[in-house]
Amino acid sequence: MTIETSTIETKDDNKQTSSVVVEMQHLKKSFGDKEVLLDINLVMNKGENLVILGKSGTGKSVLIKCIVGLMEIDDGKLLLFGQDISELKAKELTELHRKIGFLFQSGALYDSMTVRENLEFPLRRQVTKVSKKEMDELVKEALENVGLSDTIDMTPSELSGGMRKRLGLARTLILKPEIMLYDEPSTGLDPITSKEISNLILEVQKKYHTSSIIITHDRECAKLTANRIIVIKDGVCAAEGSYAELVKSEDPWVRSFFE
């Protein structure tokens, strides 16, 4: 299913003229004999929050790991910012990947580093060197954005699940990515913290004008954050539409996600 480029409405009700930032055409991915993604066709527009729903093990995380370069696709086309990744040189692909941020399910914070060092790590790995003063300011701003200014000298083990997620988000946002990929951002969190994370995703969209793909099982998270939802079933995109449209879907299987 290919989704037509269209004008999307962001959650802050601003109309934006869209341009495609991620496009998948007949994408396939398997692990040994197990075929996970059979024929994925999707388009993500600039400034859009695209939520991907599906049962566990349907390859939702695999899909976004292919986008960020953690996994390679077996077949099909993957276009990032209009460029086919199979035609790019390693250096060009790395440059494209620099524009993509990834929030891991567990936060993936470096245990051996403090909060400050966790945030400084991606800044230190940049091609353009960042001065100490600039780095301090960026760290401070990133922590303020997620409401964790007091934790700067703590270690990740001292933080709660929700704080770890928020810190993971701060670490990703510090490089100001154009595309954000969220891998189950609200999993394992209580409803209140889960709502806080969803609101944070919306704030990120508003403040940094990012385009996001959000993998989730959480109905509330999908309802709050999605401009558009794609449901994956048996390795293909089974349904697509807004939250309101999918709630009224004629397919009982699709509807079951929203009940």
Place this chain on the structure above:
Amino acid sequence: MEKIILEHFQNRKQEEETVPKNIPEIVSNTVVDKFFLEVYSLTIFTVRFFKEVFKPPYEFNELMKQSFLIGYKSLSLVAVTSFIIGLVLTVQSRPTLAKFGAESLLPVMVAISIIREIGPVITALIFAGKVGSGIGAELASMNVTEQIDAMQVSHTNPFKYLVVTRVLSATLMLPILVAFSDAVGLFGSYIAVNLKGNVSSYLFYSQIFQSLEFKDLFPAFIKTFFFGFAIGLIGCYKGYNSNKGTEGVGKAANSAVVFASLMVFIIDMIAVQITSLMQN
């Protein structure tokens, strides 16, 4: 006869046709083949290490940090064990040498034993237990919690940042630890000698240094680099390629120690053979 041969080849052809396409999976069912597959992937890992080690950017800060953690943080453990070994070895050897009236040779005998064999091997085994398991568990846990993936997403080569630095640190730090261990072991021996006698430190050490030769020191020193390299590499290999899940962390730490300790003995055996061949 021709018929028998023909039947044999026909049967073989049929057998070949029934062999499934996915050979590595079938092959890996036997213990021997699993061993060879492990050796194969360790070889690939080692080749990758040598490819990455010379490629910029060089992770100098991380190398220094790991050298501190691997080397400096192991000093106290090495000091205690070496002191005890030097002391015990001297106490245990004294009665035997006394029987032959060769008590005066005690410092020389203990020194040669410690410097040639006991110092390097015992320190390497302690190092494998402390550092090898630590590296294995740390990298495996990073693997489980997606920290290695996060590093890659942060545009860092995790192999270079995590593996190359740790292997280099282990290779460079173990020889220093062994030299330290030898010195502490000899001091333990000096204390033991003086428990039942009165030997001045000048006499004790001058006797040792007069009897030691280049061939005692050099091969023993060189082999410690190989011990350190093997321990670091195996720890990293087990951790970096661990299965996802907490069980994988335990397995990685455990197999890193077992495999690294075994490698220490194998390298030692090869080193002894080479040294004796060169001396003949």
